[in-house]
Amino acid sequence: MTDRTPDTLADAVARCADEPIHVPGSIQPHGFLLVVGEPDLRVLQASQNVAEWIGEEAQGLLGRQLAELIGDSDLPQRLAAVSGDDRNPFHVGDVGLRLGAAAGQSFALMAHRNDGQLILEFERTGSAREAYGTLYPLMRTFVAELHAAESLESICQLAVNELRRITGFGRIKAYRFDQEGNGEVLAEHAEPGYASYLGHCFPASDIPAQARRLYRENLIRVIPDANYQPSPLIPQLNPVSGAPLDLSFASLRSVSPVHLQFMRNMGTLASMSVSIVVRDQLWGLISCHDAEARQVSHQSRTACELLARILALQIDASESDLLAQRKLERRHLIVRLLAGMADRDSVTEGFKSLPDVVLAFAAAEGAAVVSADSCVSVGEVPAREQIIELAKWIAARESGPLFSSDNLSRDVPQLPALAEHSAGVLAVSISNLHPHYLIWFRQERVRTIKWAGQPQKQRDEISGALTPRHSFETWREVVRGFCAPWEEAEREGALELRNAVLGIVLRKAEEMAQLAGELRESNKELESFSYSVSHDLRAPLRHIAGYTELLSEMEGGQLSERGQRFLGNIGDAARFAGTLVDNLLSFSQMGRSALHLSDVDLGALVASVRDEMRPDYESREVEWEILPMPVVVADASFIHMVLRNLIGNALKYTGTRERALIEIGAHQRPDETVVYIRDNGVGFDMQYANKLFGVFQRLHRMEEFEGTGIGLASVRRIVERHGGRVWADGRVDQGATFFFALPHLTYTETANDRKD
Amino acid sequence: MLKPILLVEDNPHDLELTLVALERSQLANDVVVKRDGAEALDYLLRRGEHQSRDDGNPAVLLLDLKLPKVDGLEVLKTVRETPSLRSIPVVMLTSSREEPDLVRAYEMGVNAYVVKPVDFKDFVAAISDLGIFWAVLNEPPPGSLRLKRTRRVDEQND
Numbered sequence: 001m002t003d004r005t006p007d008t009l010a011d012a013v014a015r016c017a018d019e020p021i022h023v024p025g026s027i028q029p030h031g032f033l034l035v036v037g038e039p040d041l042r043v044l045q046a047s048q049n050v051a052e053w054i055g056e057e058a059q060g061l062l063g064r065q066l067a068e069l070i071g072d073s074d075l076p077q078r079l080a081a082v083s084g085d086d087r088n089p090f091h092v093g094d095v096g097l098r099l100g101a102a103a104g105q106s107f108a109l110m111a112h113r114n115d116g117q118l119i120l121e122f123e124r125t126g127s128a129r130e131a132y133g134t135l136y137p138l139m140r141t142f143v144a145e146l147h148a149a150e151s152l153e154s155i156c157q158l159a160v161n162e163l164r165r166i167t168g169f170g171r172i173k174a175y176r177f178d179q180e181g182n183g184e185v186l187a188e189h190a191e192p193g194y195a196s197y198l199g200h201c202f203p204a205s206d207i208p209a210q211a212r213r214l215y216r217e218n219l220i221r222v223i224p225d226a227n228y229q230p231s232p233l234i235p236q237l238n239p240v241s242g243a244p245l246d247l248s249f250a251s252l253r254s255v256s257p258v259h260l261q262f263m264r265n266m267g268t269l270a271s272m273s274v275s276i277v278v279r280d281q282l283w284g285l286i287s288c289h290d291a292e293a294r295q296v297s298h299q300s301r302t303a304c305e306l307l308a309r310i311l312a313l314q315i316d317a318s319e320s321d322l323l324a325q326r327k328l329e330r331r332h333l334i335v336r337l338l339a340g341m342a343d344r345d346s347v348t349e350g351f352k353s354l355p356d357v358v359l360a361f362a363a364a365e366g367a368a369v370v371s372a373d374s375c376v377s378v379g380e381v382p383a384r385e386q387i388i389e390l391a392k393w394i395a396a397r398e399s400g401p402l403f404s405s406d407n408l409s410r411d412v413p414q415l416p417a418l419a420e421h422s423a424g425v426l427a428v429s430i431s432n433l434h435p436h437y438l439i440w441f442r443q444e445r446v447r448t449i450k451w452a453g454q455p456q457k458q459r460d461e462i463s464g465a466l467t468p469r470h471s472f473e474t475w476r477e478v479v480r481g482f483c484a485p486w487e488e489a490e491r492e493g494a495l496e497l498r499n500a501v502l503g504i505v506l507r508k509a510e511e512m513a514q515l516a517g518e519l520r521e522s523n524k525e526l527e528s529f530s531y532s533v534s535h536d537l538r539a540p541l542r543h544i545a546g547y548t549e550l551l552s553e554m555e556g557g558q559l560s561e562r563g564q565r566f567l568g569n570i571g572d573a574a575r576f577a578g579t580l581v582d583n584l585l586s587f588s589q590m591g592r593s594a595l596h597l598s599d600v601d602l603g604a605l606v607a608s609v610r611d612e613m614r615p616d617y618e619s620r621e622v623e624w625e626i627l628p629m630p631v632v633v634a635d636a637s638f639i640h641m642v643l644r645n646l647i648g649n650a651l652k653y654t655g656t657r658e659r660a661l662i663e664i665g666a667h668q669r670p671d672e673t674v675v676y677i678r679d680n681g682v683g684f685d686m687q688y689a690n691k692l693f694g695v696f697q698r699l700h701r702m703e704e705f706e707g708t709g710i711g712l713a714s715v716r717r718i719v720e721r722h723g724g725r726v727w728a729d730g731r732v733d734q735g736a737t738f739f740f741a742l743p744h745l746t747y748t749e750t751a752n753d754r755k756d
Numbered sequence: 757m758l759k760p761i762l763l764v765e766d767n768p769h770d771l772e773l774t775l776v777a778l779e780r781s782q783l784a785n786d787v788v789v790k791r792d793g794a795e796a797l798d799y800l801l802r803r804g805e806h807q808s809r810d811d812g813n814p815a816v817l818l819l820d821l822k823l824p825k826v827d828g829l830e831v832l833k834t835v836r837e838t839p840s841l842r843s844i845p846v847v848m849l850t851s852s853r854e855e856p857d858l859v860r861a862y863e864m865g866v867n868a869y870v871v872k873p874v875d876f877k878d879f880v881a882a883i884s885d886l887g888i889f890w891a892v893l894n895e896p897p898p899g900s901l902r903l904k905r906t907r908r909v910d911e912q913n914d
Binding site for chain 2: 538539541542543545546547548549550574575577578579
């Protein structure tokens, strides 16, 4: 690891960033510069080197009319047409000079307006043939090839090759800036003898902020010879603005001495950089170097600039395409996840059922859903407690639904054990009310960065000024503790998933509310139905029973024996119907009234039921085998009813046996208690076993065994209200065994939770 | 002279059977029959045709819960809210334990209730038991024995 000294480095970079590079007060000497006032086109400023170029002293040119210098009569019109909107220098044409030693010579004149000033730059003329030779192939082949290129690297490589063809620089490299501003070399052309930097990173500090700003606005800069002597502007201050001239867009702008030192350290004398500006952002640079001084004509520069613009468009299209494709893929995954959740009516269940989709969604190694008291995970995740701790920590931050970190040991130092497992997390809240989260985990990705030399400029220990580094030897930095960075698309996808999940939860809540409402309605209806049954059905039965009784008492003597029997049957039938109504009512009550859970001693209940029924079997020979019974958590009075029914049945259906055998016992299973009542009675045919527990289902004729056909239905309803189950086993004439299983409940569970 | 028993019952069959049951319990009290809540209140409050009836409250009020015009609960409420009537023992007659108003009847200070049994013999036993207790034995101010006795009556009709 590098021994960074961030403070002193930051200080030095800050000083570098303060250098006013757009107003250097001088130009490079491979051309000369004039500033002229409008509309009279008198010279306001001139570069000192006009003396070398045209043999006239700069001072002597000041105040003179441009027409004295240049003969072209239509120049004023062409200059007036130079737009102030595009501040990049525009080749207004080649002009002939009338003055001094250069009289008769032709120069390429580039004009641009900036900050209200008309700036004229003069360079040697190029040839029209050269312009055609560079531009035509660029348009014809490069543009066509770009479309065929599939990756950013190949697009950049094409641009590099094309620039090489146009300019002939010894090494051309295209690099892309990351979020921190470090540039990674994606494509390169290097002639023999030039060091290759393909795959290397150039630290952000190589290009100070104000230089990046200039790069974004002015697409092309050329330094033909790093050993140049800058030529100052005369006078230094612009006479109109009273300030140094803004040379941001001037192609002759003199550059920072720090940069020139940097170039010399790199072993290059000539450089050209072309900005790749995508959506107003400095996406990357194509930087060209040559060991020798090298001139680039304005035609070539124009071609390079055009190339840069085409390249930027292509990169934009390619990145948008990629982004759209990823978005589509992610959308597809969201749809699958939501379908899974909807199918299973549960976010957690859906999540569990599609581990691959969950992980692919955020390109993660592990993921977890954390809700109130549960934490369900897939893939490689930290220990459960740590996930829950993390969810608490995120909830406590209270800063929006999304949290991401690509370095947990840096961002969540409070949970060091977490960082030992995972380097990064992406977490999104999936409830507006509760701290419920979907969390993805990424493991550490150890990265080796090939820096082109130590990623800091060297600070001059004496002056404190930055001196550019001297070494460009590959220097490998191993970066630990980071996961692959979370992409914006992944973060957006997580938010999208959150919204969809909230939608599902909300819809479910609404459905539940509606269902509960309907249930309440139908419960009400049921209640009023029971009420009218109890009241209206019971009354006539009571009347029949009453009058039959009275009739039999008062007039019974006048009836035949048969008539008296009929009367008795009427009374019995009415009384039986009354019992039926009462049983039906209590059955319907069982479904509605709340369970009152408490400790229920099954052994004691069985004993009390046996006591209660003693009159029914006193006269019979019954052998009881009662095994030890556990204490369970249940509704005591309901379970009492269950046992009364089952034991009553056992007694009833052994009524024909000389010696009845009744065995009652229980055994514990991991999650339930199973109770059974076995008898040696008449049994039943297993093919009717499923009918046993239905309302009004009877497997025997009335005169064989009396009953209302509601007992076992009540048993089932009660047991199911407890979340348990009932079943039976038997054979005709071989006895029957009835089972019921009660889950292990706690007092806090409400009856409704257990209702199916 | 024994105070009369006031029986409020709209159903003619129930009325007849209840009267037979009261007859069999050999009570000496007269039975005054009213067929709805309004008539019962007129009698109790000595209104309308009862303006000139003899002084005094009935020994016990046997009140059906469901009655035309003014239902049993309202009669009970008026009885409990009228100082001159407050001490009359009131026994609710109901068709089944399911009746949702039963709880309210208790809250409003009913002294006992009887779920009319389907079996006539049981019905006779219940009515005569009640009649004897409330019409004959009940002299102390209401409330002193209510709780205990009420439970006993309940058990009997369980």
